[in-house]
Structures are given as C-alpha cells and as structure tokens.
Amino acid sequence: MDAEPLSGKNLYRLRQVDKDGKSTTYKTIVVQAAQQAQAIRIVSVSNAELVLSVTAAAQGNGAISFTDMRGSVLHSRTVQLQQGDNLIRIPMNGMPKQMGIVQVKGAQAERMHLKVIL
16 A cells, blocks of 8 residues: 555556465556645655655745754755645755754745654
C-alpha cells in the first residue's frame, strides 16, 4: 500500500514472487489520488542537497528556509510554487551534519514545518 501517494495520477504494478522463486507481474494500473492538503516530505538527502516534495494549496511565490536548532538561518530563498506537488532543492554543500527545521511559507501565507536530521 502506498501510504503517501502524490496528488494526481499514480501508476502501480504488482509483482508477486512465490517461495520457489517463480514470479508473476500484473498489468499497470492508474490510481487517481485526491489533491492533498499542504504537506512537506523528504524525497532524498545527500552531502550535496536536500530534496523536498512540497504540496502547495495555491500557485504563487513562496519562501523556504532551513535553520539549525539554535535558530541560525543556514539557507533562505524565494521559490515559485505551483498548485499541487513541487520539488525543491536545498544545497547542503559545506553544512555540517545536524538537526534542523525546514519551513515553507506558501503563496497564501500558510506555513509548513519539517524537522530534518542530516
């Protein structure tokens, strides 16, 4: 089961593997997921960048910031958000491994927060 489907069309294909190693692959199906409320999720983390999926309620200018646990702003910028899912990349070059807070302010002043451990 997909606990966090993306908004819109999602493609799924089931592959069943028996104990004897024989497998059966079933046809791909399309599942239409409803528009989610505002959400922020981690897509990937590397030494070079943090990639986030941000689901915005409306299109427009937004702001993203990454602060450490002392409140020091390590990264901040304006982003153009589309209604629905957006990929946002935060460069991590030179940042020490630490815990921080990502905050996204959407086009309608809605705020989303996510605690991140690098």
